[in-house]
Amino acid sequence: MSGRSRKERLSPEDRVLWRRVAKSVTPLPGKGVEDEDAGPEEFAVLLEAAPRAAPKPAEPPVPAPARLAAAPKHGIDRPTRARLAKGRLPIEGKVDLHGLTQTEAHALLLSFLHRAQAGGRRHVLVVTGKGASLGSDGVLRRAVPGWLATPPFRGLVSAHEPAAPRHGGSGALYVRLRRKDGATGEGWS
Numbered sequence: 001m002s003g004r005s006r007k008e009r010l011s012p013e014d015r016v017l018w019r020r021v022a023k024s025v026t027p028l029p030g031k032g033v034e035d036e037d038a039g040p041e042e043f044a045v046l047l048e049a050a051p052r053a054a055p056k057p058a059e060p061p062v063p064a065p066a067r068l069a070a071a072p073k074h075g076i077d078r079p080t081r082a083r084l085a086k087g088r089l090p091i092e093g094k095v096d097l098h099g100l101t102q103t104e105a106h107a108l109l110l111s112f113l114h115r116a117q118a119g120g121r122r123h124v125l126v127v128t129g130k131g132a133s134l135g136s137d138g139v140l141r142r143a144v145p146g147w148l149a150t151p152p153f154r155g156l157v158s159a160h161e162p163a164a165p166r167h168g169g170s171g172a173l174y175v176r177l178r179r180k181d182g183a184t185g186e187g188w189s
Contacts, residue, residue: 076159076176084123084174085164091174092121097140098129105140106147113156117177125163130171141171148175 010018076084083089095112097105109126116124131138148157156177163172 076161076174080123080176081161081164081174085166089123091123091125091167092116093119093124094127095124096127097144098127100140102139102143105144109144109147110152113153113175113177117156117180120180122177122179124175124177125167125172126160126175127168127172130169138171144173148173 075081080089084091093112093116095109097109100108113124126144128140128144129138131141145160147153148160157175158178159176160173162170163174167174
């Protein structure tokens with residue numbers, strides 16, 4: 001780094017922006033906001049006159065599972081999971097929820113599972129992603145297993161488990177669908 005101070009490295013426009021940010025926060029006890037010279041007023045006037053983007057309409061909240069902690073664990077049996085992981089049992093469909101909002105992901109997942117069940121598919125892969133920020137386990141990664149326990153999904157899904165590493169690991173789920181029209185054929189559907 002050069003020997004210049006932080007103030008000298010900022011352009012006049014950056015200083016105007018920094019003053020605006022500094023005025024919007026409360027300083028820590030014992031610290032004050034440095035008062036700088038006004039700088040180029042033309043940029044400040046342009047900044048104030050710039051059209052602001054209209055706020056994005058709020059999305060309707062996705063229903064959170066009421067009893068997520070109390071919901072029983074619906075796991076795929078060990079032999080079936082092993083066959084899925086090794087590719088001996090086909091994954092008959094896949095949906096990728098990366099980059100979607102919770103509302104979009106919820107709607108897409110419900111639609112995908114309805115179509116998959118109507119098509120007679122039994123095992124599908126739901127990719128949620130592992131989360132984008134450091135230390136985060138991802139919003140969809142946390143939410144999707146809870147959604148699968150809610151009433152809209154219960155009639156479609158009989159079991160789900162985290163996928164094997166080759167299919168996305170903890171950022172994906174194997175989902176076993178209930179048989180169409182309630183026909184089980186093997187006890188549990």
